[in-house]
Amino acid sequence: xxxxxxxxxxxxxxxxxxxxxxxxxxxxxxxxxxxxxxxxxxxxxxxxxxxxxxxxxxxxxxxxxxxxxxxxxxxxxxxxxxxxxxxxxxxxxxxxxxxxxxxxxxxxxxxxxxxxxxxxxxxxxxxxxxxxxxxxxxxxxxxxxxxxxxxxxxxxxxxxxxxxxxxxxxxxxxxxxxxxxxxxxxxxxxxxxxxxxxxxxxxxxxxxxxxxxxxxxxxxxxxxxxxxxxxxxxxxxxxx
Numbered sequence: 001x002x003x004x005x006x007x008x009x010x011x012x013x014x015x016x017x018x019x020x021x022x023x024x025x026x027x028x029x030x031x032x033x034x035x036x037x038x039x040x041x042x043x044x045x046x047x048x049x050x051x052x053x054x055x056x057x058x059x060x061x062x063x064x065x066x067x068x069x070x071x072x073x074x075x076x077x078x079x080x081x082x083x084x085x086x087x088x089x090x091x092x093x094x095x096x097x098x099x100x101x102x103x104x105x106x107x108x109x110x111x112x113x114x115x116x117x118x119x120x121x122x123x124x125x126x127x128x129x130x131x132x133x134x135x136x137x138x139x140x141x142x143x144x145x146x147x148x149x150x151x152x153x154x155x156x157x158x159x160x161x162x163x164x165x166x167x168x169x170x171x172x173x174x175x176x177x178x179x180x181x182x183x184x185x186x187x188x189x190x191x192x193x194x195x196x197x198x199x200x201x202x203x204x205x206x207x208x209x210x211x212x213x214x215x216x217x218x219x220x221x222x223x224x225x226x227x228x229x230x231x232x233x234x235x236x237x238x239x240x
Contacts (some may be wrong), residue, residue: 006033019191020134021086024065028089031066032097038068038129038160045223046160046234047072050125054078057124058105060150062114062143063131067094067101073127074103082108084117115142119150126150126157132200140200144212148239157214157237160223164201165231172198202233209237 007015007030015023024031031037047069050056056076061069064083073081081103085091091109098107114131126147135143147157165172175197186192206216214237222234 003033006030016185016193017189018193020194022191023193024085024087025089028066028087028093031090031093032068036130037066040068041224042160042227042232043069043072043129045227046158047076047127049219049222049234049236050127050156050158051076053103058082058122059125059127060084060119060123062117062126062128062147063134064094064109065090065130067098067109069127069129070094070098070107071101073125074098074101074105074107076125077103077105080106080108082110082123084110084112084114086111086113115139115146117146117150121149121152123150124152124155126155128157128159132159132161133196134194135199136194137199140208141212144208144214148212148214151239153239155239157209157235157239159235159237160227160232161200161202161205161235162233163231164198202235205235209235213240214238215240 007027011026015027018026027034053075056078058079058081059073059077060082061073062084064070064085067083070081070083083091083094085094088111091111095109114135151157179196179198182193182196202218206218209216217236217238219234219236220228223232
């Protein structure tokens with residue numbers, strides 16, 4: 001499905017009936033061949049706003065998956081780039097794929113929960129891609145607070161989100177239908193699989209970040225087409 005080397009429909013169904021951790025352990029060997037993986041064009045363009053090669057001391061990628069963003073982060077960093085993910089299977093794939101990644105910064109892969117991060121003022125830059133749908137709305141303040149703690153004063157949280165799409169777009173209703181189906185699945189089946197669309201969108205994301213001590217800069221022009229046209233935005237949140 002999606003790609004000859006990608007998962008089959010049966011494999012995706014098995015993933016969807018598992019926990020988030022187990023589901024991504026199962027999907028990890030084929031994740032690079034799914035549309036769930038953030039496109040390189042979006043990663044490259046959004047991280048260009050973070051600085052030139054060697055301009056960042058240390059960086060953390062939250063919910064790093066197979067390390068796609070870390071391949072662009074490593075050249076930016078002088079000291080270390082850390083990837084955090086709940087799935088050991090995804091981390092194993094990240095380690096394999098990052099072995100030949102450009103850059104000299106030390107690569108660290110850490111298994112852990114994004115809502116339980118213990119770092120305090122260790123990073124100049126934090127990023128996260130494609131992960132907000134795995135965080136329930138009521139848990140978003142914990143995620144933002146943890147990122148704030150992990151950053152040094154003046155450090156930046158760089159990510160991509162979007163404006164809420166028009167209800168005239170078919171994609172809006174497809175996403176809403178998927179979310180409704182996922183809520184039914186989680187009500188009837190255990191363990192839950194947390195994955196929702198249209199989450200952590202502007203302006204709610206801005207309000208939440210500002211409440212937790214960030215200054216927020218939204219860069220609508222930073223992404224190439226078609227991302228800008230579809231409402232995607234690069235956000236740079238700086239810890240005050």
